[in-house]
Amino acid sequence: MATIFDSEFVAVTTEVIRRIAGPLPFSIFIRRGENTYTKLFPKGEEVEAVRFASYETGKGVEDFFVHQDDYRQYLLYVEQVAHALFQQKSAAGEQVVAVIKEMTNLTMLDLVVKKHVDGKSIGYAMTTIKGCIDVLANDPKSLFRVFRLLSxxxxxxxxxLMTSVFALLLAKAENLESEKTLTTLGLGALLHDIxxxxMTFDPEERAELAGEERREIQxxxxxAKRMLDSVKSVNPEVRMIVLQHHEQPNGRGYPNGLHDKQIxxxxxxxxxxxxxxxLLCVRPFRDEAFTPVKAIEVMVEDRGKFDLSLLDKFSKIFVTTKAS
Ligand SMILES: [Fe+2]
Ligand SMILES: [Fe+2]
Structure with a gap:
């Protein structure tokens, strides 16, 4: 865990704390001095709105913390809050942004703890992803619409979020450094499946797809490209990523069956x-979530689907990560 957290206590967002109803699943602390934290609300008790407000507005406390042992518990709570928030038409842009950024932290934690992906590289990808979320936030209506759809x-x-992390890790291996390119890539990855x-059915509930459903998925x-045509913060390159993410160099991809150099x-x-x-997640048609190394093996077996030089670089990231 030391690779993720710089200190024993982790700052959390007030947008989430404010929304907790019922007994707290984790204790909440405030910082008194450099390494001194005091418990404000203990686990199992409820957040008293008046007391919370007295600290936030009355005493001007800006940061609230949870202990790192409770951080995962907190992030799981974030998921619940996010789901509820995205259903509300009246939610403010900054609430949505705060909650989505916390969800990126959950993704990071899961990848580091469960999949043993190198925390430092992920931290680098996360900074770009949070920047992408800020780009979308310049256009709050779109941000909200996008995340409501994804939710x-x-x-x-x-x-x-996971796709964006891995796309940015591969970008790093490709030595892509321009902020504009990384933001385009991050946004394309974030939005690729909106x-x-x-779909008229929920693909997450289907272990097998009927022919018609498969055509619909395609x-x-x-x-997605059409949905993004009206989103100002999304440039034509992002729309191109979204449109082409299922094209394959062997020409067997969709929607246009493009070949290698055309993609x-x-x-x-x-x-x-x-x-x-x-491949790293359990899917409706597969009970098993693969390890990174196994996922790479599966992709190498199916290599016609991917750009070979990129796949080669990508696989090296995980071989090295595992060894370190
Ligand atoms: Fe996808
Ligand atoms: Fe897709």
Missing amino acids: RHPYLIKHA GMSM THPEL YYLAKIVAIADCFSA
């Missing part, structure tokens, strides 16, 4: 990150 199923948000929210890249470079990166992050 149709918890898997979609988790998958969007078309899935428009419309999700074009649907946009950043879409090829997202295609690898997308497949890898799906």
